[in-house]
Amino acid sequence: xxxxxxxxxxxxxxxxxxxxxxxxxxxxxxxxxxxxxxxxxxxxxxxxxxxxxxxxxxxxxxxxxxxxxxxxxxxxxxxxxxxxxxxxxxxxxxxxxxxxxxxxxxxxxxxxxx
Amino acid sequence: xxxxxxxxxxxxxxxxxxxxxxxxxxxxxxxxxxxxxxxxxxxxxxxxxxxxxxxxxxxxxxxxxxxxxxxxxxxxxxxxxxxxxxxxxxxxxxxxxxxxxxxxxxxxxxxxxxx
Numbered sequence: 233x234x235x236x237x238x239x240x241x242x243x244x245x246x247x248x249x250x251x252x253x254x255x256x257x258x259x260x261x262x263x264x265x266x267x268x269x270x271x272x273x274x275x276x277x278x279x280x281x282x283x284x285x286x287x288x289x290x291x292x293x294x295x296x297x298x299x300x301x302x303x304x305x306x307x308x309x310x311x312x313x314x315x316x317x318x319x320x321x322x323x324x325x326x327x328x329x330x331x332x333x334x335x336x337x338x339x340x341x342x343x344x345x346x
Numbered sequence: 347x348x349x350x351x352x353x354x355x356x357x358x359x360x361x362x363x364x365x366x367x368x369x370x371x372x373x374x375x376x377x378x379x380x381x382x383x384x385x386x387x388x389x390x391x392x393x394x395x396x397x398x399x400x401x402x403x404x405x406x407x408x409x410x411x412x413x414x415x416x417x418x419x420x421x422x423x424x425x426x427x428x429x430x431x432x433x434x435x436x437x438x439x440x441x442x443x444x445x446x447x448x449x450x451x452x453x454x455x456x457x458x459x460x461x
Contacts, residue, residue, distance in 0.1 A: 234372045236389070272434055274451035275390065288446050302351065320387050330447030332378050337389030 235259055238338035244310070246346055247313060253341045255323030257307040261336070263329035264306040266298060267311040272294050273323055281306060282329035312346045348373045352452035359427045359459055367422040367455045369437030379420040381411055382450070385433045388398035393435075396420060407431070409446040427459045 236257045263282045267275035279299040280288035297309040320340045327333040351370045359365045382390040394405025401413045437452040
Protein backbone atom coordinates (compact mmCIF):
# COMPACT_ATOMS: atom_id res chain seq x y z
CA UNK A 233 0.00 0.00 0.00
CA UNK A 234 1.11 3.55 -0.74
CA UNK A 235 2.38 5.76 2.07
CA UNK A 236 0.74 8.79 0.48
CA UNK A 237 -3.01 8.82 1.03
CA UNK A 238 -5.37 10.68 -1.26
CA UNK A 239 -9.08 11.31 -0.75
CA UNK A 240 -11.52 10.94 -2.31
CA UNK A 241 -10.66 8.17 -4.77
CA UNK A 242 -13.33 9.33 -7.18
CA UNK A 243 -15.05 12.68 -7.57
CA UNK A 244 -17.76 13.84 -9.95
CA UNK A 245 -18.50 17.54 -9.95
CA UNK A 246 -20.42 20.05 -11.99
CA UNK A 247 -18.78 23.08 -13.51
CA UNK A 248 -20.24 25.36 -10.83
CA UNK A 249 -19.26 23.23 -7.85
CA UNK A 250 -16.50 23.79 -5.33
CA UNK A 251 -14.65 20.74 -4.09
CA UNK A 252 -11.32 19.86 -2.54
CA UNK A 253 -8.83 17.05 -2.99
CA UNK A 254 -6.81 15.98 0.01
CA UNK A 255 -3.40 14.37 0.39
CA UNK A 256 -1.56 13.19 3.47
CA UNK A 257 1.88 11.71 4.13
CA UNK A 258 3.62 10.79 7.37
CA UNK A 259 7.09 10.03 6.06
CA UNK A 260 8.54 13.34 7.23
CA UNK A 261 8.94 14.50 3.65
CA UNK A 262 9.37 18.24 3.17
CA UNK A 263 8.33 18.50 -0.47
CA UNK A 264 4.85 17.78 -1.78
CA UNK A 265 3.53 17.85 -5.33
CA UNK A 266 0.33 17.91 -7.37
CA UNK A 267 0.33 16.26 -10.78
CA UNK A 268 -2.41 15.91 -13.38
CA UNK A 269 -2.48 12.79 -15.52
CA UNK A 270 -4.61 12.14 -18.57
CA UNK A 271 -5.23 8.57 -19.71
CA UNK A 272 -2.10 6.79 -21.01
CA UNK A 273 -0.06 9.99 -20.70
CA UNK A 274 2.77 10.95 -18.33
CA UNK A 275 1.96 13.02 -15.25
CA UNK A 276 2.10 16.79 -15.71
CA UNK A 277 3.47 18.86 -12.85
CA UNK A 278 1.06 21.45 -11.44
CA UNK A 279 2.42 22.64 -8.09
CA UNK A 280 5.31 22.01 -5.73
CA UNK A 281 5.45 22.90 -2.04
CA UNK A 282 8.80 22.89 -0.29
CA UNK A 283 8.82 23.32 3.48
CA UNK A 284 5.17 24.33 3.29
CA UNK A 285 5.81 27.16 0.86
CA UNK A 286 4.70 27.17 -2.75
CA UNK A 287 7.89 26.88 -4.78
CA UNK A 288 6.60 25.96 -8.25
CA UNK A 289 3.36 26.85 -10.03
CA UNK A 290 3.37 25.58 -13.59
CA UNK A 291 1.09 28.37 -14.82
CA UNK A 292 -1.94 26.46 -13.64
CA UNK A 293 -5.33 28.21 -14.10
CA UNK A 294 -6.64 29.93 -11.00
CA UNK A 295 -9.60 27.57 -10.82
CA UNK A 296 -7.07 25.23 -9.17
CA UNK A 297 -5.90 26.52 -5.80
CA UNK A 298 -3.34 24.58 -3.74
CA UNK A 299 -2.94 24.77 0.00
CA UNK A 300 -0.40 23.25 2.37
CA UNK A 301 -1.76 23.55 5.94
CA UNK A 302 1.23 21.73 7.43
CA UNK A 303 4.13 19.53 6.41
CA UNK A 304 1.95 16.41 6.23
CA UNK A 305 -1.06 17.75 4.39
CA UNK A 306 -1.69 19.07 0.90
CA UNK A 307 -5.01 20.20 -0.51
CA UNK A 308 -6.16 21.16 -3.98
CA UNK A 309 -9.23 23.36 -4.06
CA UNK A 310 -11.32 23.19 -7.21
CA UNK A 311 -13.79 25.78 -8.46
CA UNK A 312 -15.52 26.39 -11.76
CA UNK A 313 -13.74 23.56 -13.53
CA UNK A 314 -14.14 22.67 -17.17
CA UNK A 315 -14.83 19.22 -18.65
CA UNK A 316 -11.26 19.12 -19.99
CA UNK A 317 -10.05 19.20 -16.39
CA UNK A 318 -11.30 15.64 -16.00
CA UNK A 319 -8.21 13.55 -15.19
CA UNK A 320 -6.39 11.58 -12.52
CA UNK A 321 -4.91 13.95 -9.96
CA UNK A 322 -1.84 12.59 -8.25
CA UNK A 323 -0.22 13.79 -5.08
CA UNK A 324 3.43 12.96 -4.39
CA UNK A 325 6.02 13.68 -1.76
CA UNK A 326 9.81 13.53 -1.50
CA UNK A 327 12.40 14.12 1.19
CA UNK A 328 13.44 17.45 -0.25
CA UNK A 329 12.41 19.32 -3.36
CA UNK A 330 14.78 19.18 -6.32
CA UNK A 331 17.18 16.59 -4.89
CA UNK A 332 17.76 13.03 -6.02
CA UNK A 333 15.26 11.42 -3.68
CA UNK A 334 12.45 9.58 -5.47
CA UNK A 335 8.85 10.72 -5.49
CA UNK A 336 6.31 8.71 -3.52
CA UNK A 337 2.92 8.89 -5.22
CA UNK A 338 -0.56 8.39 -3.90
CA UNK A 339 -3.09 6.38 -5.89
CA UNK A 340 -4.78 9.53 -7.08
CA UNK A 341 -8.24 11.05 -7.27
CA UNK A 342 -10.10 10.36 -10.49
CA UNK A 343 -11.97 13.56 -11.24
CA UNK A 344 -14.86 13.83 -13.67
CA UNK A 345 -16.25 17.28 -14.48
CA UNK A 346 -19.74 17.24 -15.95
CA UNK B 347 16.10 21.26 -25.04
CA UNK B 348 15.97 18.91 -22.08
CA UNK B 349 13.87 15.84 -22.72
CA UNK B 350 13.26 12.16 -22.27
CA UNK B 351 12.25 9.82 -25.06
CA UNK B 352 10.67 6.40 -24.82
CA UNK B 353 10.57 5.29 -28.44
CA UNK B 354 8.22 2.33 -27.96
CA UNK B 355 4.57 2.81 -27.09
CA UNK B 356 4.29 -0.88 -26.26
CA UNK B 357 6.63 -3.78 -25.65
CA UNK B 358 5.36 -7.36 -25.89
CA UNK B 359 7.27 -10.24 -24.37
CA UNK B 360 6.55 -13.82 -23.36
CA UNK B 361 6.69 -14.80 -19.72
CA UNK B 362 10.14 -16.06 -18.79
CA UNK B 363 11.88 -14.14 -21.55
CA UNK B 364 14.13 -11.14 -20.91
CA UNK B 365 12.62 -7.70 -21.38
CA UNK B 366 14.01 -4.30 -22.26
CA UNK B 367 12.19 -0.97 -22.14
CA UNK B 368 14.14 1.78 -23.85
CA UNK B 369 14.82 5.32 -22.68
CA UNK B 370 17.06 8.06 -24.03
CA UNK B 371 17.57 11.48 -22.55
CA UNK B 372 18.88 14.94 -23.30
CA UNK B 373 19.84 17.07 -20.29
CA UNK B 374 22.43 19.64 -19.33
CA UNK B 375 25.01 18.49 -16.83
CA UNK B 376 25.10 15.13 -15.08
CA UNK B 377 21.80 13.30 -15.42
CA UNK B 378 19.75 12.04 -12.50
CA UNK B 379 17.63 9.26 -14.04
CA UNK B 380 14.65 7.37 -12.69
CA UNK B 381 12.24 4.59 -13.66
CA UNK B 382 8.69 4.42 -12.36
CA UNK B 383 5.94 1.85 -12.94
CA UNK B 384 2.21 2.45 -12.92
CA UNK B 385 -0.35 -0.31 -12.52
CA UNK B 386 -3.99 0.30 -13.53
CA UNK B 387 -5.85 2.70 -11.24
CA UNK B 388 -2.71 3.33 -9.20
CA UNK B 389 -0.15 6.04 -8.74
CA UNK B 390 3.42 5.71 -9.95
CA UNK B 391 5.82 3.52 -8.02
CA UNK B 392 9.57 4.16 -7.92
CA UNK B 393 11.66 1.30 -9.34
CA UNK B 394 15.24 2.56 -9.42
CA UNK B 395 17.49 5.53 -10.02
CA UNK B 396 20.91 6.40 -11.35
CA UNK B 397 22.80 9.28 -9.79
CA UNK B 398 26.45 8.31 -10.06
CA UNK B 399 28.68 5.27 -9.77
CA UNK B 400 28.14 1.83 -11.27
CA UNK B 401 26.41 2.02 -14.65
CA UNK B 402 24.24 -1.00 -13.81
CA UNK B 403 21.61 -0.10 -11.25
CA UNK B 404 19.47 -2.70 -9.50
CA UNK B 405 15.99 -1.88 -8.31
CA UNK B 406 12.71 -3.29 -7.06
CA UNK B 407 10.99 -6.47 -8.32
CA UNK B 408 14.12 -7.76 -10.06
CA UNK B 409 14.43 -4.83 -12.44
CA UNK B 410 17.73 -3.25 -13.36
CA UNK B 411 18.79 -0.44 -15.67
CA UNK B 412 21.97 0.30 -17.55
CA UNK B 413 23.24 3.86 -17.82
CA UNK B 414 25.16 4.53 -21.04
CA UNK B 415 26.62 8.01 -21.16
CA UNK B 416 27.88 7.85 -24.73
CA UNK B 417 24.48 6.76 -26.04
CA UNK B 418 22.58 8.94 -23.51
CA UNK B 419 20.43 5.95 -22.67
CA UNK B 420 19.00 4.38 -19.55
CA UNK B 421 17.24 1.20 -20.61
CA UNK B 422 15.20 -0.82 -18.13
CA UNK B 423 15.79 -4.57 -18.10
CA UNK B 424 14.68 -7.73 -16.41
CA UNK B 425 16.18 -11.19 -17.07
CA UNK B 426 12.89 -13.09 -16.82
CA UNK B 427 9.53 -11.35 -17.29
CA UNK B 428 6.44 -12.14 -15.25
CA UNK B 429 2.82 -11.66 -16.30
CA UNK B 430 2.47 -9.42 -13.24
CA UNK B 431 5.09 -7.07 -14.74
CA UNK B 432 2.48 -5.93 -17.26
CA UNK B 433 2.05 -2.21 -16.57
CA UNK B 434 2.93 1.28 -17.81
CA UNK B 435 6.57 2.26 -17.37
CA UNK B 436 7.90 5.82 -17.23
CA UNK B 437 11.48 6.97 -17.54
CA UNK B 438 12.26 10.36 -15.98
CA UNK B 439 15.19 12.74 -15.69
CA UNK B 440 15.79 15.56 -13.23
CA UNK B 441 16.41 18.79 -15.07
CA UNK B 442 17.02 22.40 -14.12
CA UNK B 443 14.23 24.44 -15.66
CA UNK B 444 13.18 28.00 -14.81
CA UNK B 445 15.66 28.03 -11.91
CA UNK B 446 14.07 24.95 -10.32
CA UNK B 447 14.82 21.26 -10.53
CA UNK B 448 11.93 19.36 -12.07
CA UNK B 449 11.28 15.79 -13.11
CA UNK B 450 10.71 15.37 -16.84
CA UNK B 451 8.81 12.19 -17.69
CA UNK B 452 8.95 10.24 -20.90
CA UNK B 453 5.74 9.42 -22.73
CA UNK B 454 5.53 5.98 -21.18
CA UNK B 455 5.82 2.43 -22.50
CA UNK B 456 3.17 -0.17 -21.97
CA UNK B 457 4.66 -3.56 -21.18
CA UNK B 458 2.54 -6.59 -21.96
CA UNK B 459 3.82 -9.95 -20.77
CA UNK B 460 1.88 -12.85 -22.23
CA UNK B 461 1.64 -16.20 -20.46
